[in-house]
Amino acid sequence: MSTDFQRNRDNFCYRHPDRQSFVLCQRCLRTICPECQTPAAVGVICPECLRDQQKSQSPAQRKAERRWSRPRAVSASSGQPIVTYAIIGLTAFVYLLTLIPGGFGDSVQQTLLYWAPLMYPDVTGRFEPWRLLTGALVHAGIWHVGLNMLALWMIGRSLEPLLGRWRFLTLYVLSAIGGSVAVTLLSFTTPVVGASGAIFGLFGALLVIGRHIGANIAGIALVLGINLVIGFIPGFNVSWQAHVGGLLVGLLVAFIFTRTRAVRQRGLQIGLLVAVGAGLVALLFVPVVFPGLVLA
Ligand SMILES: [Zn+2]
Ligand SMILES: [Zn+2]
Structure with a gap:
């Protein structure tokens, strides 16, 4: 069980291979630990997907995002229970x-x-x-x-x-x-x-x-x-x-x-x-x- 468990990449954050987690990025579906989660419209997304998403936005979208979602970005840790x-x-x-x-x-x-x-x-x-x-x-x-x-x-x-x-x-x-x-x-x-x-x-x-x-x-x-x-x-x-x-x-x-x-x-x-x-x-x-x- 234990070695099986350690070998299975699904069980661990893909950015922090020593951290166990059950939560998946809603965009790329890889496992991410609480620290790597950012709340999205549905579920949470990982830092890489967050970056991709911001890159694909037009300047106007980005400006609106900055204006409206600042409190959300600050409380980015969805680690809040x-x-x-x-x-x-x-x-x-x-x-x-x-x-x-x-x-x-x-x-x-x-x-x-x-x-x-x-x-x-x-x-x-x-x-x-x-x-x-x-x-x-x-x-x-x-x-x-x-x-x-x-x-x-x-x-x-x-x-x-x-x-x-x-x-x-x-x-x-x-x-x-x-x-x-x-x-x-x-x-x-x-x-x-x-x-x-x-x-x-x-x-x-x-x-x-x-x-x-x-x-x-x-x-x-x-x-x-x-x-x-x-x-x-x-x-x-x-x-x-x-x-x-x-x-x-x-x-x-x-x-x-x-x-x-x-x-x-x-x-x-x-x-x-x-x-x-x-x-x-x-x-x-x-x-x-x-x-x-x-x-x-
Ligand atoms: Zn992702
Ligand atoms: Zn992580």
Whole structure:
């Protein structure tokens, strides 16, 4: 695996052969690292293509470009982890909503948290599938949301620029759903909250990918460990099932990313990711087919 990996040029920036990346220049389709990316109309382009593009413009076009796109050129590093910041912002916003007194905060919490029986109309008479994902937006307290968002920030900072925005978002969403599915299979009647499943998915992906990028895995493991330990304080329900589910999905999704990096494999990559999502939904039928297994 390792020598195969090193030999495959698709895995590394063509200008920095020691830097791993999953992001391709949208014009020449070669792999480029975060430092070599400039945002284009669609996706990002590499420095050579940027130069070619500027050369082929008429003087008038170039003048307009200079006039209108200066802020964009300055913030040329698309290395900004926009999706990471957006998820942190949304999660913090939802947490603040749940603090509103007078019943409103509680009802936000009750509407978004994950509780497996609500996936089965036969059991509860209600079907509320959004909870598979929105459970990751609500938290049990300030330590819970704080540590989860710290871990998300630490991992997202190095993982998102490397994967690109859509792959990173897909990884987060599938891992969050994976955590909920694992709770469904292993702890059916426990209501759960928190982004921990999704975070463990990111961590799993980092274990698959990060060996080659030199991310601070020890520091991230420490934050996740503190989160786990604090979770065992009486009164809080730590859901190891969600952690395991998220971790497994993260490992699987990252493995798909590493094996389908070339341009010609893009369709295959999307197909496999859809298959992971479909597989997670299919697992929700296990309690229907084998009720004794889960509800016992
Ligand atoms: Zn290029
Ligand atoms: Zn580079």
